[in-house]
Amino acid sequence: MAHMGDVLAGIHSTWEFDSDSVLIRFERGIRTPKLFHVLGERRVPYEALSGVELTPGGKRGAVALRATPRPGADPLVEAAAGQLKEGNDPYRLVIPAEREALADYYATELRSVLCADADKPAERYMVSAPSAPQSFKAYDGKASFDGSVVTFRWFWTGASSAKWKAGDQFFPVGELEEVEWRSPEVFNGHLRLRPRGVEPPGEADQDPASVVFGLGYGPVYESLPFAASVLEAVRAAEPVTRPHAAVAPPPRKQRSDPADVAERIRHLGELHEAGLLTDDEFTAKKAELLAEL
Incomplete structure (x- = not known):
């Protein structure tokens, strides 16, 4: 890779290149997709990638640098199963057109560090999923x-x-x-x-x-x-x-968590206020939930 610590800033995210991986940091701006807010940042080893391409950015005056993870390398991509819209793709970095030459340089550099098995499915997850709870x-x-x-x-x-x-x-x-x-x-x-x-x-x-x-x-x-x-x-x-x-x-029968019961009662209240439950239905169901405590 070019130089450890190199940074390529784009719209909604920034890619920071290290010797063996790229750290993708997502912005938390008003226009940034909410999925990126949740992800925060993700470290992607180069061995987790199968390819890199430079394409039109979808907006006038922009290009997109997109890395493709190997099948089985990222649980988020595996769970999404191709259903994510382009704007929610965490492996897509949109860059102003005047920086296209720089983006092309990094695309070439990334291709040069892909592993020998880049065209094969990964045997394990290499990119971490968002953590529990x-x-x-x-x-x-x-x-x-x-x-x-x-x-x-x-x-x-x-x-x-x-x-x-x-x-x-x-x-x-x-x-x-x-x-x-x-x-x-x-x-x-x-x-x-x-x-x-x-x-x-x-x-x-x-x-x-x-x-x-x-x-x-x-x-x-x-x-x-x-x-x-x-x-x-x-x-x-x-x-x-x-x-x-x-x-x-x-x-399995067990006592319900009080916080969960309170949340379900609030949910009932919202439906009651919206006119989707009658007074009697709301009262009866609220009593049932309270009985679980």
Whole structure:
């Protein structure tokens, strides 16, 4: 690489080049994609890259330097599965056209340090996922991840009867084999977990191992880092299979966390104020939640 410590500044992010990796620092400006705010910065080893290209920047007077990670090198990219919009691509640096020659120089330098296996899938993750704990509100429940267990707590007003009857769900990462993320910006967006040996129902809305997205529920900048964090933990965990894993275990009954109950009551209050719940429905459900304490 050119010189350790070299910096190439672009729109929304800056690339700082070291001897064996590039540190991508994302801005926190008003116009910066919220996903970049969440990512903060990411260190990408050169061995994690499969290629580099220079393309038009999508705006008049701009070019884009884009690095392509090797398949399997980055859990965020693996979880996104090609669904990220161009503006949310963390491997794309947009640069004013007057600096195109400099961008081309760094593109050439990056290509020169790609490893011999750059065209092959990576055997392990080389770029870290956003760290746990992670949480976000989906349309039908709240998803939480503490680094070892994924929890889905259902919203009475959003969850299907199948999920409500199954009860709140708890998934140790060692019992999972896959994480499926479908962008909330497309129809049927959802986050679905695949427990080992369990065949999931056809629709995410009916699957207690999934949460579904809706307008304002599970946005990309919250749900994608969550999915990547879980996926990284699943790959690192020792597989654990329950006896008779093909049969879903009965819901675990335990007292609810007071903070979670308070949040669910606030959610009910919002629906009540919006006219989506009657006074009687709100009062009855609030009493049910308080009884969980």
